[in-house]
Amino acid sequence: MTTRVVLNVFAVVLLGITLALGDAVAQSSRTLVGTWTLVSADGFGPSPKGSLMFDDDGHFSAIFLRADLPSYASNNRSRGTADEYRAIASGSIAVFGTYTLDGTDLNLHIDGSTFPNWIGANRKRSNVTISTNEMRYTQPTPSTGGPPAVIVWRRASLALTAR
Numbered sequence: 001m002t003t004r005v006v007l008n009v010f011a012v013v014l015l016g017i018t019l020a021l022g023d024a025v026a027q028s029s030r031t032l033v034g035t036w037t038l039v040s041a042d043g044f045g046p047s048p049k050g051s052l053m054f055d056d057d058g059h060f061s062a063i064f065l066r067a068d069l070p071s072y073a074s075n076n077r078s079r080g081t082a083d084e085y086r087a088i089a090s091g092s093i094a095v096f097g098t099y100t101l102d103g104t105d106l107n108l109h110i111d112g113s114t115f116p117n118w119i120g121a122n123r124k125r126s127n128v129t130i131s132t133n134e135m136r137y138t139q140p141t142p143s144t145g146g147p148p149a150v151i152v153w154r155r156a157s158l159a160l161t162a163r
Contacts, residue, residue: 029101030056031130035156038064039134042149043142044091052153060099060108066091089114093143104128106137115143125151 038050041064049065069091072080080088095118097111106125110118125137135153142149 029054029058029099032099032101032106032135036135036153037156039152039154041151043144043146050153051156054099058098058100059096061094061096063094064092090144101128118143 032054033056034054036052036054038044038048038052041048041050044050044064045066045068047067049067050063052060052062054060070084070087072084074080093114095108095110095113095115098109100107104127106128108123108125110121110123113119123141125139128135128137133155135155137151139149139151
């Protein structure tokens, strides 16, 4: 083989390795930073509402809401009925704490939550995939029990709208 052929083969191999590593490099903690809006989450019904925020210092906050949460008939959240409280508790959750991303595992340390059983716990999300505008992961142990749930988020637009 000539030197030129060897160099061309080397360049093609190097390009292939670089492209293969591109996904791994792109999926770093830095790619999480920003605000995400909820697209789908098993257990939160059709068209769920939610927000997930990661900062570059390793902190996060998340909220999940069913789209069909009832309003309080009393218009006072401290005077709801048992049915209203049950619907709100089963149709929403909020958490905050710190995070790390290790390969395809998102590790969350829960500092606070509307599900007190998680406070102080470490919770893992697996099979994390991040593209420019979408993030998916599996929640192996949902707070409501049941099988693992796939959660899908869309990156919030940075475009400012006129007011």
